[in-house]
Amino acid sequence: MTEHVLRVSDLETSFMRDKTEIKILRGVNFSIRKGEILGLVGESGSGKSLTSLSIMQLFHGTTGKIVKGSIYFNGEDLTKMSESEIRKIRGKQMAMIFQEPMTSLNPVLKIGKQLMEAIEMHLKLPKSESKHHAIQMLKSVGIGRAEEIIHEYPHQLSGGMRQRVMIAMAMACHPNLLIADEPTTALDVTIQAQILELMKKLKEENETAILLITHDLGVVAEMCDKVVVMYAGQVVEEADVFELFASPKHPYTKGLIASVPKIGDKKEVLDSINGHVPSPQNMPKGCKFAPRCNQVMSICQEESPPTVEISATRQCSCWLYAKKDVEVNA
Amino acid sequence: MWKYTARRIVEMIPILIVISILTFLFIHLIPGDPARLVAGKDATIEDVENVRHELGLDKPILKQYVDYMKNLMTGELGTSLTTGLPVIDMFKTRFMPSLHLTFLSMLWATLIGLMIGVFSAINKNKWPDYFGMVTAVSGISIPGFWLGLLLIQLFSVQLGLFPTGGLDGFSSYILPSLTLGAGIMSMIARFTRSSMLETLQADFIRTGRAKGLKEHSVIVTHALRNSLISVVTVAGLQFGFLLGGSVVVETVFSFPGMGRLLIDSIAFRDYPVIQSALLLFAFEFILVNLIVDVLYTVLNPKIQLDS
Numbered sequence: 244m245t246e247h248v249l250r251v252s253d254l255e256t257s258f259m260r261d262k263t264e265i266k267i268l269r270g271v272n273f274s275i276r277k278g279e280i281l282g283l284v285g286e287s288g289s290g291k292s293l294t295s296l297s298i299m300q301l302f303h304g305t306t307g308k309i310v311k312g313s314i315y316f317n318g319e320d321l322t323k324m325s326e327s328e329i330r331k332i333r334g335k336q337m338a339m340i341f342q343e344p345m346t347s348l349n350p351v352l353k354i355g356k357q358l359m360e361a362i363e364m365h366l367k368l369p370k371s372e373s374k375h376h377a378i379q380m381l382k383s384v385g386i387g388r389a390e391e392i393i394h395e396y397p398h399q400l401s402g403g404m405r406q407r408v409m410i411a412m413a414m415a416c417h418p419n420l421l422i423a424d425e426p427t428t429a430l431d432v433t434i435q436a437q438i439l440e441l442m443k444k445l446k447e448e449n450e451t452a453i454l455l456i457t458h459d460l461g462v463v464a465e466m467c468d469k470v471v472v473m474y475a476g477q478v479v480e481e482a483d484v485f486e487l488f489a490s491p492k493h494p495y496t497k498g499l500i501a502s503v504p505k506i507g508d509k510k511e512v513l514d515s516i517n518g519h520v521p522s523p524q525n526m527p528k529g530c531k532f533a534p535r536c537n538q539v540m541s542i543c544q545e546e547s548p549p550t551v552e553i554s555a556t557r558q559c560s561c562w563l564y565a566k567k568d569v570e571v572n573a
Numbered sequence: 574m575w576k577y578t579a580r581r582i583v584e585m586i587p588i589l590i591v592i593s594i595l596t597f598l599f600i601h602l603i604p605g606d607p608a609r610l611v612a613g614k615d616a617t618i619e620d621v622e623n624v625r626h627e628l629g630l631d632k633p634i635l636k637q638y639v640d641y642m643k644n645l646m647t648g649e650l651g652t653s654l655t656t657g658l659p660v661i662d663m664f665k666t667r668f669m670p671s672l673h674l675t676f677l678s679m680l681w682a683t684l685i686g687l688m689i690g691v692f693s694a695i696n697k698n699k700w701p702d703y704f705g706m707v708t709a710v711s712g713i714s715i716p717g718f719w720l721g722l723l724l725i726q727l728f729s730v731q732l733g734l735f736p737t738g739g740l741d742g743f744s745s746y747i748l749p750s751l752t753l754g755a756g757i758m759s760m761i762a763r764f765t766r767s768s769m770l771e772t773l774q775a776d777f778i779r780t781g782r783a784k785g786l787k788e789h790s791v792i793v794t795h796a797l798r799n800s801l802i803s804v805v806t807v808a809g810l811q812f813g814f815l816l817g818g819s820v821v822v823e824t825v826f827s828f829p830g831m832g833r834l835l836i837d838s839i840a841f842r843d844y845p846v847i848q849s850a851l852l853l854f855a856f857e858f859i860l861v862n863l864i865v866d867v868l869y870t871v872l873n874p875k876i877q878l879d880s
């Protein structure tokens with residue numbers, strides 16, 4: 244078994260609002276191995292982006308703070324590092340691409356400059372070599388006229404091209420971990436497929452582990468080895484991608500999968516989950532999903548469910564699996 | 574970009590013509606009779622009429638305007654009614670001190686303004702921010718003449734560091750430029766702050782940090798560079814105002830510049846001087862605007878000219 248590139252355990256992150264601390268992540272656990280693609284799914288507001296920002300510790304200009312837990316990256320706890328130590332890891336061993344290719348690049352700097360910035364700093368290459376490296380990176384993400392593009396500005400490129408540039412930038416120092424927060428959500432379907440294909444290719448070539456945040460279960464099925472389902476700042480289920488789609492365990496996961504329209508489906512209304520994600524200020528006492536759960540029991544409203552290991556690759560936080568014998572429900 | 578600049582220069586011509594008409598009309602609306610002032614207190618009515626004829630002031634106003642413009646085309650600005658010197662010669666000695674004063678004011682106002690703005694933005698709602706903004710608000714709310722008098726009282730009279738007025742070497746520029754630049758400095762500081770705060774929220778700033786860039790690179794290379802686009806516009810327009818707006822400061826410091834010349838000329842109804850000075854101010858203002866626009870397009874790659 245290969246070692247873990249990233250292991251997040253018991254991660255809690257808060258924001259300050261009106262001088263009170265509001266906990267958004269309330270104990271997040273998962274891990275990623277070398278060369279693995281882990282999908283992070285969940286409704287809007289469940290804390291997916293915040294999980295990624297916590298790993299990168301990109302809290303600048305916000306009141307965000309990790310209050311508990313640890314993030315082991317290549318065996319070292321990032322939560323114990325200083326900002327300058329983390330900065331040496333960011334963009335080098337751990338890189339990130341964002342949802343909005345239109346605004347994620349600096350509009351007044353040339354593409355080449357933006358690529359070379361990280362290369363010069365982390366790889367300590369002289370200018371000419373780093374330019375050569377930047378051109379190589381652009382070629383590796385399928386940009387043919389790389390020599391010209393380094394002299395262009397972001398607004399001269401299409402959304403798909405910009406996302407390729409973002410990927411080239413992220414992969415420039417061959418990171419061990421690539422975090423992609425909804426990298427294709429803002430793109431056309433055809434471009435989306437190309438970008439995902441590219442990420443897969445780069446992962447294979449570099450053995451990069453990828454944390455892929457998405458709300459698109461189709462993308463998960465296509466790309467991921469493993470899936471983590473988040474709800475209200477917690478991981479409710481973790482499973483191998485085939486297991487998850489074949490037999491979802493957590494009622495929330497079941498709802499998510501049922502809400503995906505299938506070809507040939509004649510139903511007028513999708514089976515979506517009723518209700519809304521509870522706001523961080525008034526979280527229900529027991530299971531956070533209880534108000535929306537169709538299998539809710541009395542204990543669910545009293546106590547938070549424990550995380551149950553269903554198999555070596557599977558975990559689920561739900562009272563349904565805690566009380567009874569696992570085999571019966573599998 | 575050259576085509577654009579050329580087009581903008583051509584466009585200046587009609588604007589300047591309209592301004593010249595307006596100033597011409599405006600000047601003739603100033604109460605008081607220049608012929609009377611030139612002829613002197615004891616002159617007879619006949620003398621006054623002779624002077625009026627000599628100065629061409631008895632002609633119809635339209636004719637006066639056409640004559641003036643004709644002369645202007647040949648570079649002839651007329652002669653002053655009070656000194657009898659060619660207006661152009663009077664401008665020659667007055668223009669450069671004013672220009673130097675304006676540049677110096679602008680220079681320090683921009684440097685300090687940018688610094689205060691950036692430090693306030695990156696320390697939002699902490700004491701450097703409060704300090705910076707209090708400075709900025711004071712700079713903009715203290716009237717120029719009062720600030721000038723305060724500075725003279727403190728640095729010239731009490732401490733004897735600088736001359737109280739006049740023009741005698743570089744030290745004569747210091748207090749007037751501080752006075753003149755205070756308002757601009759405040760404006761630039763506040764504008765830089767809000768512009769930086771907005772830019773720091775941008776997605777590409779987060780990208781920069783995700784790359785592992787040092788904080789000063791994020792601030793200077795990424796945030797300030799973007800903020801400058803809008804700051805340049807504001808600062809440039811202020812510069813245009815300064816060129817003609819040093820009247821008060823030049824008066825307080827008895828500074829022999831264009832502003833003082835204008836004030837004195839108005840007092841003596843020296844039409845040729847007033848007319849040409851106002852036209853020169855308008856020209857400078859439009860020119861500065863043009864430079865700002867071109868600079869804006871240079872800084873902002875999204876605007877592509879000539880395409």
Ligand SMILES: Nc1ncnc2c1ncn2[C@@H]1O[C@H](COP(=O)(O)OP(=O)(O)OP(=O)(O)O)[C@@H](O)[C@H]1O
Binds near residue numbers: 285290292305307
């Ligand atoms: N800078 C911030 N200040 C205060 N609260 C924040 C901040 N950023 C995020 N939050 C809160 O954290 C919660 C989770 O946000 P997050 O962006 O992680 O959700 P998400 O799962 O990525 O959703 P989406 O699918 O919409 O991207 C939200 O309720 C949001 O209000």
Ligand code: SF4
Binds near residue numbers: 531534537
């Ligand atoms: S713990 Fe109870 S309420 Fe929560 S998901 Fe399981 S069954 Fe539903």
Ligand SMILES: [Mg+2]
Binds near residue numbers: 291292293
């Ligand atoms: Mg998100």
